Amino acid sequence: MSNSFSAGSIPSSQVVAYQLAGYIAKFDRKLVAELYAMDALWHAQQGKKKEDCVIQFPLSISHVSPIRQLVNGAASKEATPAETAAHGQKLFKEFVALNSEAIGFDQEIKFTPRDMSSARVPLGLLLELERQAHPKRMFEEHPRMPADIVEVILNGGRGAVDEEVNRPGAEFSVLLSKLCPLSSGSGVLDMSCGTGTLLAKLLTDKDSIHAFGQETEGELAIISWLRLQLHPAAASAYVRAGDPLKYSFALNAERRPIDVALVHSLEMDTDEEQAAAIRQQLREAEEAEQRASWHRVEFQHRLDKAQHSRENELVRFEAAEKKARENPSFNLADFRKEREEVMRYIDDQLRNLQQQRESREQEFYEAQRALKSIQEQARKPDVGRTYELIKEALATVNESGIVIAVVLARNLFKSPQVDRIRSQAVEHGRLDLVVELPRGVDGADERVAVLVFRKGRKKDEPILFVDATDHEAVNRVARPSVSEPVFGYRRARSAVLTTEFFTAVSKICLDRLAVPGVAALVPNSVFAEVDGRQVDLRPRQFLISDRLEEPAADHQARLAQCHQAVVDAEAALIKARAQLGLPPLFKTTSSSKPSRQPGN
Incomplete structure (x- = not known):
């Protein structure tokens, strides 16, 4: 090669x-x-x-x-x-x-x-x-x-392990790795390292990096350790199995200094509508797995029966041939020709059954994977775990260390998470970057956000907010010089989340410039409480639109129209499910004007 x-x-x-x-x-x-x-x-x-x-x-x-x-x-x-x-x-x-x-x-x-x-x-x-x-x-x-x-x-x-366990894949790791300023001798900790894909990406084109990982699932921790042992850029490699909140790296910070810590937490309590949808998906996945298991056993039984019949036919032909040899007038050549034709027919049937059994085996494997994925979504994590992981990471890194957290975008506006994260910006001045990404990142069914915290930064430094939910706007602004072919990140989900896209987002983040419609530099003073109101952390509200601003009355009227459209769509969905004899997935939204406005 x-x-x-x-x-x-x-x-x-x-x-x-x-x-x-x-x-x-x-x-x-x-x-x-x-x-x-x-x-x-x-x-x-x-x-x-x-x-x-x-x-x-x-x-x-x-x-x-x-x-x-x-x-x-x-x-x-x-x-x-x-x-x-x-x-x-x-x-x-x-x-x-x-x-x-x-x-x-x-x-x-x-x-x-x-x-x-x-x-x-x-x-x-x-x-x-x-x-x-x-x-x-x-x-x-x-x-x-x-x-x-x-x-x-x-x-x-197809069937990537990182996709199955919802960990950062190779494409998303491009963005995270570019946000990590690692130099020779630096230490990096991934608090949910999975199979080690992100750590391996961080080590690319680096030298003498001390790599640390934590993973709750034992087998994934072993795979991550094996990959780090094989990577030439890892000066040392240590992976700890177990819950990162229980087995803290912060206790060993002096012995194992950490410059960059990564948090990956895409689990959060679901609302009633999402919980009902997950329960429905779980029932369907369990039924599909049972059907696939039944078909698999059935075809295995057919195959065993056909093999047994073939053995009986061989025994019968051997007995008939032995008896025929005693009759001198018997045509042995015709007998053997007949046997070959019969056995050829039986072998064709066996091959056909073997192929069908292998097909059912694959269907059973796919059904098991789908069921496991739904079961992972159905698990109810501890409330507030996302912020606890971020706080633990901040306690682990050194005085000028960086924490990069991948969280669900709802953490940017849903209390109490947003209040805790906002405190890192207002009280400690550590929040440095907020990036909101489209749905589909790491298999999430909703938008995902990347938060970067930097200890030791000045409080008067502005925070960069990037809205990367519109991939066309991102690519127009960044114009990355990526010449390699673009392959879909999640083939079953989207062809948008590619290496090219994440490279473009990283360029915007590293340039740290205000870009109309995409990025804004926001001072910490914006997040101070005014008249009992607090500003959330969604990037879109801070961006300068490149179109003429509409009057406040028109803006309110447009919001009311959008809200009414949601109410009408929910009513149509409830009616359709009732006609099919299915229960509603959620309670109907009130037709009154929404109480929470952007930025409140």
């Missing part, structure tokens, strides 16, 4: 992603990524002195790499994909047990493996990984290549 990191060339990781796309999507991405990362770390330690090897491996793979052992076992013992997956899971559990303290587990928090009984790792996939992305060859091409291949396995094509 050509140098994947030279200007104008196609990155080798993208080439591998294209070549492996047909293999990976059907199987357990997490398990495959774990096995490949273990394999890459095993190759990285070869040739080192024993005392220099900080990562331990099971004795069974002391002389052969993990993937090669699985290949040898599958080939010599003719193991099924399910048996190979079970063997791989066993190696992974032994590896975690040997390195649990280094990964971030302790006596209180232990790693509990998930159920992988349905996982499949075919021999062909392992051979393709060795052929396309052998770690030794990848290290020779560029030290970062194995880490990039793990990203490809996790998130390449």
